[in-house]
Amino acid sequence: MPILEKAPQKTEAKATSTEEDHGLPKLPVPPLQQTLATYLRCMRHLIPEEQFRKSQAIVQRFGASGGLGETLQQKLLERQEKTVNWVSEYWLNDMYLNNRLALPVNSSPAIIFARQHFQDTNDQLRFAANLISGVLSYKALLDSHSIPTDCAKGQLSGQPLCMKQYYGLFSSYRLPGHTQDTLVAQKSSVMPEPEHIIVACCNQFFVLDVVINFRRLSEGDLFTQLRKIVKMASNEDERLPPIGLLTSDGRSEWAEARTVLMKDSTNRDSLDMIERCICLVCLDAPGGMELSQTNRALQLLHGGGCSKNGANRWYDKSLQFVVGRDGTCGVICEHSPFDGIVLVQCTEHLLKHMTKSSKKLVRADSVSELPAPRRLRWKCSPEIQGLLASSAEKLQCIVKNLDFIVYKFDSYGKTFIKKQKCSPDAFIQVALQLTFYRLHRRLVPTYESASIRRFQEGRVDNIRSATPEALSFVKAVTDHKASVPDAEKLLLLRNAIRAQTEYTVMAITGMAIDNHLLGLRELAREVCKEPPEMFTDETYLMSNQFILSTSQVPTTMDMFCCYGPVVPNGYGTCYNPQAESILFCISSFHGCRETSSTKFSEGVEASLLEMRDLCNLSLEAPGKPPATKEKAARLSQDHQS
Ligand code: COA
Numbered sequence: 001m002p003i004l005e006k007a008p009q010k011t012e013a014k015a016t017s018t019e020e021d022h023g024l025p026k027l028p029v030p031p032l033q034q035t036l037a038t039y040l041r042c043m044r045h046l047i048p049e050e051q052f053r054k055s056q057a058i059v060q061r062f063g064a065s066g067g068l069g070e071t072l073q074q075k076l077l078e079r080q081e082k083t084v085n086w087v088s089e090y091w092l093n094d095m096y097l098n099n100r101l102a103l104p105v106n107s108s109p110a111i112i113f114a115r116q117h118f119q120d121t122n123d124q125l126r127f128a129a130n131l132i133s134g135v136l137s138y139k140a141l142l143d144s145h146s147i148p149t150d151c152a153k154g155q156l157s158g159q160p161l162c163m164k165q166y167y168g169l170f171s172s173y174r175l176p177g178h179t180q181d182t183l184v185a186q187k188s189s190v191m192p193e194p195e196h197i198i199v200a201c202c203n204q205f206f207v208l209d210v211v212i213n214f215r216r217l218s219e220g221d222l223f224t225q226l227r228k229i230v231k232m233a234s235n236e237d238e239r240l241p242p243i244g245l246l247t248s249d250g251r252s253e254w255a256e257a258r259t260v261l262m263k264d265s266t267n268r269d270s271l272d273m274i275e276r277c278i279c280l281v282c283l284d285a286p287g288g289m290e291l292s293q294t295n296r297a298l299q300l301l302h303g304g305g306c307s308k309n310g311a312n313r314w315y316d317k318s319l320q321f322v323v324g325r326d327g328t329c330g331v332i333c334e335h336s337p338f339d340g341i342v343l344v345q346c347t348e349h350l351l352k353h354m355t356k357s358s359k360k361l362v363r364a365d366s367v368s369e370l371p372a373p374r375r376l377r378w379k380c381s382p383e384i385q386g387l388l389a390s391s392a393e394k395l396q397c398i399v400k401n402l403d404f405i406v407y408k409f410d411s412y413g414k415t416f417i418k419k420q421k422c423s424p425d426a427f428i429q430v431a432l433q434l435t436f437y438r439l440h441r442r443l444v445p446t447y448e449s450a451s452i453r454r455f456q457e458g459r460v461d462n463i464r465s466a467t468p469e470a471l472s473f474v475k476a477v478t479d480h481k482a483s484v485p486d487a488e489k490l491l492l493l494r495n496a497i498r499a500q501t502e503y504t505v506m507a508i509t510g511m512a513i514d515n516h517l518l519g520l521r522e523l524a525r526e527v528c529k530e531p532p533e534m535f536t537d538e539t540y541l542m543s544n545q546f547i548l549s550t551s552q553v554p555t556t557m558d559m560f561c562c563y564g565p566v567v568p569n570g571y572g573t574c575y576n577p578q579a580e581s582i583l584f585c586i587s588s589f590h591g592c593r594e595t596s597s598t599k600f601s602e603g604v605e606a607s608l609l610e611m612r613d614l615c616n617l618s619l620e621a622p623g624k625p626p627a628t629k630e631k632a633a634r635l636s637q638d639h640q641s
Contacts, residue, residue, distance in 0.1 A: 024611040055539035062534040067555035086458040103315040105564035110300035114558040116327040129222035145377035161453035168337030176255035201233035203242035242311035249391040270376040284324035305399040349389040407601035410581040426500035435603035436472035444547035450507035462514040469499035
């Protein structure tokens with residue numbers, strides 16, 4: 001494989017070069033023939049031979065000299081000249097804004113903090129006040145452009161990375177649209193910075209001003225204000241309908257409901273306050289479940305539906321910090337403005353701030369003269385009531401459908417893999433391929449996010465981990481009749497890891513194929529009357545169905561990231577490699593009979609153990625069968641029966 005912001009405060013996020021990008025190169029446009037060859041190579045072993053021959057002919061016509069491919073490539077090169085990043089807008093629309101699916105589970109990832117132990121509501125509110133105080137300090141650092149530039153780690157380490165995503169952390173809002181959403185960003189240069197946070201409590205929304213009389217509230221003041229909010233929220237006579245539920249619906253449905261809401265001026269004012277806030281803080285009621293990592297993650301991913309905390313949310317806002325009475329805490333992130341790595345950096349900064357400042361016991365000010373936070377009011381027509389009932393029902397379906405498990409593999413971690421002189425990430429990716437093959441007897445288009453922040457306004461491209469080399473390895477390991485000698489399996493494993501590492505380098509240097517094909521496809525809309533056969537071909541359509549959607553999100557503190565699958569018959573697999581363990585968050589849908597997150601987690605364990613045994617071959621006594629081999633064979637037989 002070749003190595004490859006809303007009126008008047010908001011204006012639409014625009015692709016202009018920023019000082020955060022200064023000095024970084026522009027994202028390259030890969031050579032056309034290289035991308036086409038790689039595309040065919042990535043798909044050949046995943047489809048029947050006849051389908052491949054048909055698609056190969058289509059690709060040849062597309063890439064022929066003087067053909068459509070060359071015209072589009074030329075246009076892409078011109079676009080590269082004219083824009084800061086030729087793929088940004090196409091990618092944002094394709095990946096997020098055009099997607100009509102509901103945000104919870106389908107799009108919004110979550111970060112789960114270590115479990116907290118709150119003795120009472122005051123403990124919970126002290127934690128929330130401490131967190132908000134951290135948010136305000138961090139935002140001040142961002143506003144003064146004092147966050148140090150990130151540098152690449154791992155493969156090709158040391159290069160500076162684009163910092164633009166950081167500036168979207170607190171200023172972004174995803175406005176629902178009928179056919180496409182809009183990512184809006186506050187522009188501080190036009191109007192003053194937002195100076196309020198929205199606190200959700202008992203499905204009610206409160207405006208918490210964090211700057212009063214030009215003074216930022218202290219942690220003690222924030223605690224006092226949060227206590228007032230909890231008191232107001234507990235007054236059942238004042239309770240308003242759980243409007244936040246509408247934001248958990250499909251994007252077109254929510255856009256429709258928002259149009260209805262907007263007819264009333266009270267609703268318009270409330271929406272405006274939410275859409276211009278710094279972030280949300282959701283004070284959750286106890287989830288009523290055992291506080292395992294899996295259950296805490298579910299509280300963040302979907303809130304347990306409207307009977308639990310599912311309506312105590314506003315999904316359009318980029319950051320929602322959850323502080324649950326039962327100690328379930330974390331962040332839910334609207335993904336369109338930034339990626340997981342930036343979210344983790346921000347979260348770790350906040351948690352470090354909290355550890356440093358939590359030593360002092362903050363007290364409420366009983367004679368506080370601060371004006372009380374305001375409850376947001378809603379006028380709910382019967383039409384809105386009906387839409388709320390429908391949103392509640394759909395959220396319940398999401399809750400019921402999610403098959404999710406957090407699994408910690410603790411037999412080894414990065415240290416062992418590095419000792420084998422292998423890339424830990426590539427090793428884990430090959431283990432995921434082996435797992436999928438073991439359970440489903442085929443490989444499928446796989447997505448692994450690769451950062452392209454080495455380039456101006458770079459976000460991510462895709463590492464297609466279902467390589468032909470991975471297929472050769474997984475077949476050798478699982479075909480017990482062929483009884484491939486272990487030494488050969490080891491060679492095939494090393495070859496699969498090498499191919500995966502090469503693809504990774506290709507992707508992080510801007511030479512992968514997914515963004516490139518997307519760019520050519522989008523430009524074809526301008527050039528061609530009809531969509532070209534290249535992009536309507538079943539192989540191309542299938543190549544974008546990521547049955548296995550994976551991402552490495554490492555953390556240095558006690559927390560983890562998770563998300564849902566991206567297709568109904570797929571798995572979402574987020575992993576967090578540590579020195580001596582690897583944490584996997586595996587998701588799939590109960591609605592699909594072929595998938596099972598529990599079986600996938602068992603498969604991951606078997607694969608990683610089997611791969612360790614292969615690596616340890618030279619250390620094994622001759623003739624002694626590795627213990628884990630039999631276990632792996634049993635697992636695949638169980639699943640198939
Ligand atoms: N021998 C020994 N050590 C090796 C090695 C080898 N052959 N190859 C790599 N290593 C080491 C690296 O030096 C690195 O060391 P460190 O722990 O001291 O930093 C470590 O192993 C990890 O490297 P590796 O496993 O290869 O992965 P990586 O850190 O380069 O990550 C990606 C690979 C693709 C995950 C990364 O480039 C990336 O793009 N991350 C962003 C993912 C993302 O966007 N996630 C969120 C999406 S919302």
